[in-house]
Each structure stands twice: as C-alpha cells, then as structure tokens.
Amino acid sequence: MTEQPTDVVDLGPEPITREFAEAAKRQYRATRIPIADKMPIEIVREIADERVRQHAKWGEQNHPNGTGPTVYQSAASSLTNGHLRDIAKRQTDRHAAAGVVTFADILIEEVAEALAEDDPAKLRAELIQVAAVAAQWVEKIDRDEAKAAAS
C-alpha cells in the first residue's frame, strides 16, 4: 500500500496538490470581476434581514403551496400555471435569440416554473432559482449604481 503524501487534496479520481489548488484559487480571484462595492454575501444578509422583518410582522406562515401545472391562475382565468410557464419560457427564449432578454423575462420564467411545479422537492429547487435570479438582478442594479457614481 502506498502512503499518500500530506500535500495532496483528494478532489476526485485525480488527486491534485494543495499548491495547485491554491494557485487555481489565486487565479480565480485575480480574474474575477469585482462586484461593485457590494459583495453578494451582503445581498444574502439583506435577504435574511427582510426575512426577520417578515417573521416579526406575520409570524410563521404555513399556507398551501397552491402550485401545479393544472392549477388555474385565478377563478376567472383559463390560463393554467403550466400554460403560463410555457408562455414565459417561449418569451425568454425569443428575447434571448433576438438579443433583448431582460431580467424581467428571466425572473418571470423562473417564477412561472415554480408555480407549475407540484412536486415539493422540484418546487423547492425552482424557488431557490427564483431567489438566485432576484439576487443576481440586485447585483446588476448595484453594478449600475457603482458605474454611475464613478462616472
């Protein structure tokens, strides 16, 4: 049995040296585009603060999900969540192909995907995507503000 050197990190089938991993991390940090003056962790903190405010105002909420592909948008609507998801996806794809996609398109598509999901695990995954797109949109607004302040 061969003894594994202590300077090796097992990250899968091909072990890489700690030195290589550190160099890769340094290179990643050096080439990363700075995100204005607000790093994403601060946005995450703002979201957590908002959750605290929501909880203080409403307490623990246990509403039904109300989602699924055959659930209608409203009693007066013939549009199901499945239809809404398909429409939103087509619109995002069309706008992306034409080079005019917006964050509004992307967020609506993600929300529509969540609304059309009735499996709780898949619904949860879609809601995380909704939150991630919203955070990404906030980052973009912050970059725009930083650029405007610098000019």
Ligand SMILES: [Mg+2]
């Ligand atoms: Mg999605």
